[in-house]
Amino acid sequence: GAVVSQHPSRVICKSGTSVKIECRSLDFQATTMFWYRQFPKQSLMLMATSNEGSKATYEQGVEKDKFLINHASLTLSTLTVTSAHPEDSSFYICSARLRTGVGTEAFFGQGTRLTVV
Amino acid sequence: AQRVTQPEKLLSVFKGAPVELKCNYSYSGSPELFWYVQYSRQRLQLLLRHISRESIKGFTADLNKGETSFHLKKPFAQEEDSAMYYCAPASSGGYNKLIFGAGTRLAVHP
Numbered sequence: 001g002a003v004v005s006q007h008p009s010r011v012i013c014k015s016g017t018s019v020k021i022e023c024r025s026l027d028f029q030a031t032t033m034f035w036y037r038q039f040p041k042q043s044l045m046l047m048a049t050s051n052e053g054s055k056a057t058y059e060q061g062v063e064k065d066k067f068l069i070n071h072a073s074l075t076l077s078t079l080t081v082t083s084a085h086p087e088d089s090s091f092y093i094c095s096a097r098l099r100t101g102v103g104t105e106a107f108f109g110q111g112t113r114l115t116v117v
Numbered sequence: 118a119q120r121v122t123q124p125e126k127l128l129s130v131f132k133g134a135p136v137e138l139k140c141n142y143s144y145s146g147s148p149e150l151f152w153y154v155q156y157s158r159q160r161l162q163l164l165l166r167h168i169s170r171e172s173i174k175g176f177t178a179d180l181n182k183g184e185t186s187f188h189l190k191k192p193f194a195q196e197e198d199s200a201m202y203y204c205a206p207a208s209s210g211g212y213n214k215l216i217f218g219a220g221t222r223l224a225v226h227p
Contacts, residue, residue, distance in 0.1 A: 108161040
């Protein structure tokens with residue numbers, strides 16, 4: 001099946017610094033990717049839809065200036081957590097959808113655990 | 118508003134028992150419906166989708182538009198089925214973004 005890869009898988013940063021997370025579709029092109037956030041023992045919360053060559057679409061309540069998304073190519077989307085604070089510590093997951101023979105299927109990255117100290 | 122409800126946080130059964138993980142949705146239009154599974158220390162992966170009407174690993178799910186439900190069922194649970202299960206509708210148009218339910222943890226005991 002298709003593979004979506006995230007980097008890094010874990011990152012620890014100091015409060016006030018920015019962190020960039022990469023999401024790559026390894027063997028297919030993805031005009032649209034999605035970024036989710038998952039708190040411990042909770043479900044995935046959709047943060048934003050990343051569109052290649054255009055601005056990302058953010059879900060209600062998600063600060064676009066805080067979570068900068070760039071989708072510069074058909075295989076790469078990046079999420080930058082700017083001026084990170086401890087409350088931004090979370091598990092961030094990206095996904096890309098691929099059209100298959102019976103509709104579409106979303107493939108997920110392995111996630112990035114961000115810890116802000 | 119788009120909403121998906123998985124009422125059970127935890128479903129605990131013994132091996133060989135039937136399981137039913139409930140999912141109800143409230144969605145405008147005609148969403149595609151999916152079940153995703155997350156095994157321990159693994160990434161989310163697709164289990165099945167309603168348009169395929171398939172059985173994967175013994176699991177089936179029937180879309181009931183009248184009740185707006187998409188419950189996941191398996192007649193005989195196995196220990197390896199222990200995982201987190203998420204019901205996820207996707208909008209049929211636009212970006213097809215997936216919205217996840219709260220998830221149900223299935224624990225199958227020997």
